[in-house]
Amino acid sequence: MSNILLIRAHDYPASELSWVVWNTPKQLATQQGKVNSADLSSLKTLNEGAITILAIPGEHVRAFNVSLPGKKRTLLSSLPFMIEEHISEPIEKMHVVSGQFKDNQIEAFAITHDNIRYWQTLAFESGLDIRYITPDYQLLSTQEPTTLWQEGTRVMARLHQLQATFSEQTLNLLLPKLQLANHCTLYTDSSVQFDSLTAKPLPRPLTEVLAANFSLKAPPVNLLQGDYQAQSALHTFWPLLKKPVIAAACLIGLLFTGVVLDNMKLSRQIADIDQALIDTYRQSFPNARRINDPVRQMRAQLRQQNNQGDSSQFLSWLAAASPLLSTHNIRLQNLRFSPSPAALRLQLQANSYNAMEKLNSDLQAAGLNTELGTLVKNQDSVSGLLTLKGQ
Structure with missing residues (x-):
């Protein structure tokens, strides 16, 4: 350079x-x-x-x-x-x-x-x-080696016995100790004179x-x-940046861990839903052998059983009943759909008579035609058959 x-x-x-x-x-x-x-x-x-x-x-x-x-x-x-x-x-x-x-x-x-x-x-x-x-x-x-440089009131020296920058007042004190008199040149931009130094203007x-x-x-x-x-x-100022960087890395790590856990939870929920669909299909069609796509296969089975039947009726009934089952903490034990006449029979189990009756009234309030069969008390639970019928 x-x-x-x-x-x-x-x-x-x-x-x-x-x-x-x-x-x-x-x-x-x-x-x-x-x-x-x-x-x-x-x-x-x-x-x-x-x-x-x-x-x-x-x-x-x-x-x-x-x-x-x-x-x-x-x-x-x-x-x-x-x-x-x-x-x-x-x-x-x-x-x-x-x-x-x-x-x-x-x-x-x-x-x-x-x-x-x-x-x-x-x-x-x-x-x-x-x-x-x-x-x-x-x-x-x-x-x-016997040269001093002055600019304003500051004097610089790089001598064998002294390397320093100091004031012109300090120079007066140093001269006797340094024994530079008559052997030293002072280049200066100042008009101040030193009797023991040869002063010359800065070149x-x-x-x-x-x-x-x-x-x-x-x-x-x-x-x-x-x-x-x-x-x-980065290397020079790493000590200053280290704590914020580590804190940011920890935060990113926590966020990433949260995303991973959420994805794992979602994957488990999807797996549970898939299994529930398979269980529902098997309960509805016990003779089924291989189940790959339960929703598609259920639609095909319904169409096959009755070309006049409406599989959407079955799915709409399930869509209406499923959230209410969860709301009243009622467990589905079995179900069976009959396309003609259209009917969906749900074998249910609840913790009390009231839960079953409330489910029945909520379905009727939703505009569905229901029939609640005899309820049987079995230790701490109540079971019974609820039938959804076409209008």
Whole structure:
């Protein structure tokens, strides 16, 4: 990729950010400007085909040089404990990453979890494919080891003994300790003078300077390591999405289980109805052998018994009697249909005389011609014959 899109934040939380598209082969800026943090997604077209870097204020990222015995890079996991005494925050609240390793010295960088989460969320919500999140001072050149850069009241340094971004007031306090006087150049856009420093104007806007210094051969430290490693948006934000996704999966599972149970219940009901139809057919036509389609076969039997008979009469009587049998909790023991004269005899069993009599009166109220035979009491039930006749 020949283009670099550098987005530079000046404060935390971010308000306005500077950006530049830097053409590496030509070593020049092709586009640049400023954007509000809420409108960061407007840079999507510039993001395509470019390496995108988010440079964050270095004031919030502490840098350390840590000595490692020999070449035991396996000790990297213990970095947080090696710098713990130099950090005011509890180490559990810090995200610690490693940088360059040279001469048994390794760079360590510490930022609070809240801070790195903020920048990662900002990048995610913008929809930009941001490869690097790095402190701004890490984009200064290492080829000028005695150079400081000032923009406004903020000063950046990437020296052997110090990597940091700080205020110009802090610079006055650091100069005697760093012993840089007469050996250091300060590139600045400010008119403030330091007696012990050689001040020169910025050769170009500082955002361009930082973009020009980026190199894949010696990239800046990437804070997107460990739990914040740059991966797919789903993997990055899975911890935030996990509970809602699991809840949704459980809900879908419950709904699917409910549908399956309903289908099983419906299948059983259909099977019960099919069996009831077969039983009815056998009771009506005891000599029947093979029963495949009881409704169709019953119609055929009725037509066969009497070409003049009306099988619809039989079915209409069944349709009228069946729901009333269920309503009064009356059990059908047997039935027989005679086409000529049309009559349907139902052998019934109920829990009481009243149930049988109420069934008879309800059928008559429905306009049917009925005759209730003698009712016989048998222990806890009552049985009898109910006949439906043609008019």
